[in-house]
Amino acid sequence: KIRKMLSCGVCTSNVQLSGKVAIVTGANTGIGKETAKDLARRGARVYLACRDMQKGELVASEIQATTGNSQVLVRKLDLADTKSIRAFAEGFLAEEKYLHILINNAGVMMCPYSKTADGFEMHFGVNHLGHFLLTHLLLEKLKESGPSRVVNVSSLAHHLGRIHFHNLHGEKFYSGGLAYCHSKLANILFTKELARRLKGSRVTTYSVHPGTVHSELIRHSTALKWLWQLFFFFIKTPQQGAQTSLYCAVTEGIEGLSGSHFSDCQLAWVSSQAGNETIARRLWDVSCDLLGLPMDW
Ligand SMILES: NC(=O)C1=CN([C@@H]2O[C@H](COP(=O)(O)OP(=O)(O)OC[C@H]3O[C@@H](n4cnc5c(N)ncnc54)[C@H](OP(=O)(O)O)[C@@H]3O)[C@@H](O)[C@H]2O)C=CC1
Numbered sequence: 288k289i290r291k292m293l294s295c296g297v298c299t300s301n302v303q304l305s306g307k308v309a310i311v312t313g314a315n316t317g318i319g320k321e322t323a324k325d326l327a328r329r330g331a332r333v334y335l336a337c338r339d340m341q342k343g344e345l346v347a348s349e350i351q352a353t354t355g356n357s358q359v360l361v362r363k364l365d366l367a368d369t370k371s372i373r374a375f376a377e378g379f380l381a382e383e384k385y386l387h388i389l390i391n392n393a394g395v396m397m398c399p400y401s402k403t404a405d406g407f408e409m410h411f412g413v414n415h416l417g418h419f420l421l422t423h424l425l426l427e428k429l430k431e432s433g434p435s436r437v438v439n440v441s442s443l444a445h446h447l448g449r450i451h452f453h454n455l456h457g458e459k460f461y462s463g464g465l466a467y468c469h470s471k472l473a474n475i476l477f478t479k480e481l482a483r484r485l486k487g488s489r490v491t492t493y494s495v496h497p498g499t500v501h502s503e504l505i506r507h508s509t510a511l512k513w514l515w516q517l518f519f520f521f522i523k524t525p526q527q528g529a530q531t532s533l534y535c536a537v538t539e540g541i542e543g544l545s546g547s548h549f550s551d552c553q554l555a556w557v558s559s560q561a562g563n564e565t566i567a568r569r570l571w572d573v574s575c576d577l578l579g580l581p582m583d584w
């Protein structure tokens with residue numbers, strides 16, 4: 288009971304999703320897997336967008352067996368490679384008429400310094416630019432399918448983040464922990480700017496802090512692995528961690544809150560950086576520039 292109380296925030300909506308189509312990135316484990324499972328239980332056709340097809344197929348079978356929904360599909364998506372992102376989107380657009388829910392969930396944390404196939408620093412490239420490009424490529428479909436939603440999984444860690452426009456790829460200085468924080472700040476800035484640009488459309492967008500959750504996210508940090516074991520009682524299960532993403536994806540009547548940040552299924556405060564529209568606009572333009580996209584999408 289105490290653990291349940293500490294975990295806070297449950298998505299109580301019983302909205303059913305038959306006939307709806309959803310994509311969850313990084314759905315082969317952790318929060319993404321539980322998010323996909325819940326959407327499948329509600330009857331949606333769910334695409335598990337995973338970089339490891341074998342892991343994805345195993346999880347798809349598990350979700351199909353536990354939910355009785357056979358419409359759980361795995362498609363290859365490596366967010367560290369824009370070619371893979373474009374191939375994923377092309378395949379999806381060719382096979383599906385609609386997209387109602389896009390959950391940009393995949394993430395990496397505290398990686399040793401490394402770059403994506405396109406030369407972007409790994410956290411900025413995967414957590415921000417990868418999802419930015421994916422959303423761009425799927426936006427027309429989301430618009431055609433409205434009402435539709437984009438949920439960006441960020442973190443409380445964004446409070447320590449800054450967008451260092453002169454060092455976006457960590458070439459001047461690099462800390463894996465801070466790079467993660469910067470990328471999670473970018474997730475919130477992207478959400479706010481996207482919401483501003485989508486005003487008047489039937490697509491809404493939300494950013495989320497899932498809580499502190501048992502998952503593979505801490506794979507690069509021995510210290511956090513110890514901390515997680517020591518304080519296991521205070522840490523959410525992936526199923527509890529999925530609640531706020533699900534809340535933002537399915538709850539009726541939150542359209543007016545597009546662009547907002549949520550934690551424990553409630554509105555949550557963001558840092559002053561995250562609320563800064565000038566930084567959000569500049570990050571948008573720089574991201575388009577890096578990805579070779581038009582700025583006015
Ligand atoms: N756990 C926590 O306490 C917190 C998590 N979050 C956020 O929640 C989200 C989910 O994390 P969580 O479930 O905890 O972590 P996990 O590490 O368990 O899951 C991350 C998922 O992202 C996938 N992924 C990583 N890199 C890529 C890539 N290049 N292309 C495609 N997929 C990729 C992983 O795939 P693979 O299995 O192949 O590595 C995995 O499926 C993240 O955005 C994270 O920042 C935010 C705050 C706290």
Ligand SMILES: CC1=C(/C=C/C(C)=C/C=C/C(C)=C/C=O)C(C)(C)CCC1
Pocket residue numbers: 441442443444499514515518521522
């Ligand atoms: C201080 C403290 C904790 C540490 C929390 C930490 C270190 C959270 C890190 C969160 C991350 C890495 C989020 C990712 O986005 C616990 C274990 C909750 C137990 C209570 C005291």
